[in-house]
Amino acid sequence: MNLDKVPAGTRIGRSRAIARPSAFALAILLLGGFITVFDLFVVNVAIPSIQSDFSASFAEVGFVIAGYELAFGVLLIAGGRLGDRYGRRRLFSLGMAGFAITSFLCGIAPDATSLIGARFFQGATGAIMFPQVYALLRVMYDEASRGWAFGILGMTLGLAAIAGQVLGGLLVESDLFSFGWRIIFLINLPIGVIAVPLARLIPESRSSDAVGIDWLGIALATAALLLLLLPLLEGPNAGWPLWTWASMAASVAMFTAFLVWQRHVTKSGGSPAVDVSLFRRTQFSAGSLVVLLIYSTSTSLFLCFALLVQSGLGMTPFEAGTLFAPASVGFVAASVIAPKLVDRCGKIAVAGGMMVYAAGIGWLMMSVGSLGDEPVQRALLPALVLFGFGQGLSMTPLLNMVIGVIEDRKAGMAAGVISTMQQVGGAFGVSVVGIFFVGILGKKPVEGLSQAQRYADAFSGAMTYNLLAVLSAAVTVIMITRRIRGVS
Structure with missing residues (x-):
């Protein structure tokens, strides 16, 4: 969540x-x-x-x-x-x-x-x-x-x-x-x-030292991301024609141009869209990758799950919506506990939360794959609660952990970068899981395989990325924690 x-x-x-x-x-x-x-x-x-x-x-x-x-x-x-x-x-x-x-x-x-x-x-x-x-x-x-x-x-x-x-x-x-x-x-x-009209009740304020906006940098970053996401989403349906590979190559070129431009703006005394010097700190750069990985698993899971339970299992939109509620309850409960765990156990608790999150995804994959005559809500309830609980343990303390390594004068920019990584991660995750979901669902149906089973297979296959992404994020956090201990 x-x-x-x-x-x-x-x-x-x-x-x-x-x-x-x-x-x-x-x-x-x-x-x-x-x-x-x-x-x-x-x-x-x-x-x-x-x-x-x-x-x-x-x-x-x-x-x-x-x-x-x-x-x-x-x-x-x-x-x-x-x-x-x-x-x-x-x-x-x-x-x-x-x-x-x-x-x-x-x-x-x-x-x-x-x-x-x-x-x-x-x-x-x-x-x-x-x-x-x-x-x-x-x-x-x-x-x-x-x-x-x-x-x-x-x-x-x-x-x-x-x-x-x-x-x-x-x-x-x-x-x-x-x-x-x-x-x-x-x-x-x-x-x-x-x-x-009611917004007039809000007091106006502005900053006396507001900085400029790097519109060219924003345009380059947007173009680079679009050139990457478009072929990832369209590729599975189109059969990966030449233009998809050309688009991804152009995305790399755009990202490179973006980084070069950001360095130029910084050296010339301007205000870059992203302060690339932030990424010189290994903890921040590795932490940003963790944020991207973790948040790439959230939107993608809910998208595939909605298609599974409605298009595959025939549930109504309201029934599908209420299925998400147990995960939300787990998330809220974990969000209360997570800061206390980090205070007591240190940053390694974040990696532990990610392992719980991975366990929830794995359990959900197995539960979906073995759906029988038992009501869907009852069959998936434990996995959804654990999934949401693991998300709360992972996401709630993660942002403070990453931003906390940056000095106060750059904290605003760091928070903006991490906010961007959250949203870009969500878009990236949707693109990647689509490769698996569409690929599995588009296979020639096996005789006797029901619509529900086909969607269940597609969901479980697509969630393989989510599972690997969360486990990779956990390993990265463990490495960050060990590096901090080694330095201290």
């Missing part, structure tokens, strides 16, 4: 003094955070309906999810800097308005291609709005009240992830106004119409 968000590279700097915020101002900010995360998760339960409605391929529905995460991830740092420079309330309002409009475009999309484009821009507007929530809470409240405010925000984002799947399933199944899956997007329009 990708509940653990961190501030996206927003430099708070020296901000203009502001009055004590009202409860309404806090509510509007929490609403902005809620809908951003809600729309990340709600699509999971709607994907089978979208795929059926548009006769879409896995690559197309994969891009519906990955496009949102990609745009959201690569523009988070820029969104934070725009707020610092032009006013955080102004950018929050602009982002909320844009999110409502792009959500409407998602809801009226006539085909899969239009929906993918609208989702990309929806993620971009979310990246404009979301960093302002953290920055405004940071400057609106004094040190004594700040912990309470961020605690409320954390609970809100956790609730948004759970509601995105449970409430999202109910919305799709209820078929309000005969809109079907489109209601999950259209509901954001009235929310935006109400929230944008």
